[in-house]
Amino acid sequence: MVDLKSQYDFIRKEVAASMESVFESSSYINGPMVQEFQKELELYVGVKHVIPCANGTDALQIALMGLELKPGDEIITADFTFAATVEVISLLHLKPVLVDVHPRTFNIDPEAIEKAITKKTKAIIPVHLFGQCAEMAEILRIAEKYNLYVVEDNAQGIGATYTFPDGIQAKTGSLGHVAATSFFPSKNLGAYGDGGAIFTNDDDLAHFIRGIVNHGMYTRYYHDVVGVNSRLDSLQAAVLKVKLKYLDFYNERRKEAALRYNSFFEGHPNLITPHRLADCNSHVFHQYTLRLIDADRDGLVAHLGKHDIPCGVYYPVPLHAQKAYADPSVKEHTFPVTNQLVKDVISLPMHSELSSDQIEFIAKTVLEFLT
Numbered sequence: 001m002v003d004l005k006s007q008y009d010f011i012r013k014e015v016a017a018s019m020e021s022v023f024e025s026s027s028y029i030n031g032p033m034v035q036e037f038q039k040e041l042e043l044y045v046g047v048k049h050v051i052p053c054a055n056g057t058d059a060l061q062i063a064l065m066g067l068e069l070k071p072g073d074e075i076i077t078a079d080f081t082f083a084a085t086v087e088v089i090s091l092l093h094l095k096p097v098l099v100d101v102h103p104r105t106f107n108i109d110p111e112a113i114e115k116a117i118t119k120k121t122k123a124i125i126p127v128h129l130f131g132q133c134a135e136m137a138e139i140l141r142i143a144e145k146y147n148l149y150v151v152e153d154n155a156q157g158i159g160a161t162y163t164f165p166d167g168i169q170a171k172t173g174s175l176g177h178v179a180a181t182s183f184f185p186s187k188n189l190g191a192y193g194d195g196g197a198i199f200t201n202d203d204d205l206a207h208f209i210r211g212i213v214n215h216g217m218y219t220r221y222y223h224d225v226v227g228v229n230s231r232l233d234s235l236q237a238a239v240l241k242v243k244l245k246y247l248d249f250y251n252e253r254r255k256e257a258a259l260r261y262n263s264f265f266e267g268h269p270n271l272i273t274p275h276r277l278a279d280c281n282s283h284v285f286h287q288y289t290l291r292l293i294d295a296d297r298d299g300l301v302a303h304l305g306k307h308d309i310p311c312g313v314y315y316p317v318p319l320h321a322q323k324a325y326a327d328p329s330v331k332e333h334t335f336p337v338t339n340q341l342v343k344d345v346i347s348l349p350m351h352s353e354l355s356s357d358q359i360e361f362i363a364k365t366v367l368e369f370l371t
């Protein structure tokens with residue numbers, strides 16, 4: 001699905017030099033490399049504070065810890081996302097309230113959010129799923145109306161630019177009160193191991209979170225709150241600092257790949273291509289995900305497999321139907337879209353190194369099965 005080796009070949013010298021400087025400094029934890037990367041990422045995203053941490057799941061958990069919610073407080077998020085988003089809510093003894101998504105964008109449906117709000121609702125977690133910005137203007141409007149926090153799950157959307165109805169643009173991760181991202185190797189900005197970060201424009205929240213990631217310490221060996229130990233290590237920061245310079249280029253290549261896939265698939269009666277706005281900047285194509293209409297998905301997966309083409313089904317089970325998150329009070333008919341999407345979706349290889357020929361071969365192999 002990704003080709004990290006070809007990408008590495010292109011930046012190998014820069015990565016080696018960057019890592020070498022960490023070895024030379026012997027500063028492996030919270031060293032200058034982590035701070036340099038943090039500063040550069042703040043500038044890139046256009047956010048006041050980036051707090052690096054160990055992975056994207058930690059980033060989500062710590063972002064929520066920063067909001068000082070009470071057990072039983074309700075957090076609204078999408079039924080159609082990776083489990084990490086809801087896992088951290090449950091771990092903190094908060095109540096995940098899952099809502100349906102939009103059939104074209106796959107992102108959380110603002111109307112469904114508003115219907116799910118109760119007196120106990122404290123936050124909304126929109127996920128920029130597959131790289132596409134959620135409907136942030138509407139989500140922020142709802143949050144303001146009901147006095148809720150907005151925590152962006154930006155693990156799949158880093159580098160995307162959102163345009164508000166008044167034309168103002170801002171990058172994902174800078175739109176909500178706080179945001180979380182992941183540097184898992186296959187993400188758009190991937191390390192060579194685990195990594196993550198929290199973003200916020202709020203000075204007090206940033207200070208509070210910097211303590212949480214470091215055992216709740218604000219003064220050495222004085223623990224004011226119960227924290228965690230979650231750090232981005234300097235060697236991963238060295239890799240990320242190099243790759244951040246190429247992030248726009250990587251995302252541009254993904255967009256080109258998506259448009260080339262579209263050119264084969266658009267208008268086909270059995271396929272719905274990914275939704276995108278006229279301004280393509282709101283989608284960084286973490287995944288290229290098709291919907292199959294009246295077609296045999298298992299058959300297509302097997303057909304692609306025969307031709308050594310990888311593919312993925314993200315995600316095969318809605319969160320409300322996962323054993324760990326099943327809630328008997330939740331009604332199946334609340335999720336018509338997610339229940340359909342889990343049967344329809346298929347993601348094709350998507351990364352910044354896909355060649356035109358590879359895309360043509362993959363697309364023709366898909367079409368061969370459908371016709």
Ligand SMILES: *Cc1c(COP(=O)(O)O)cnc(C)c1O
Nearest residue numbers: 055056057082084155156182184
């Ligand atoms: C990858 C991902 C995460 C978790 O990131 P890790 O670094 O793997 O912990 C959270 N949410 C979404 C939507 C993701 O895609």
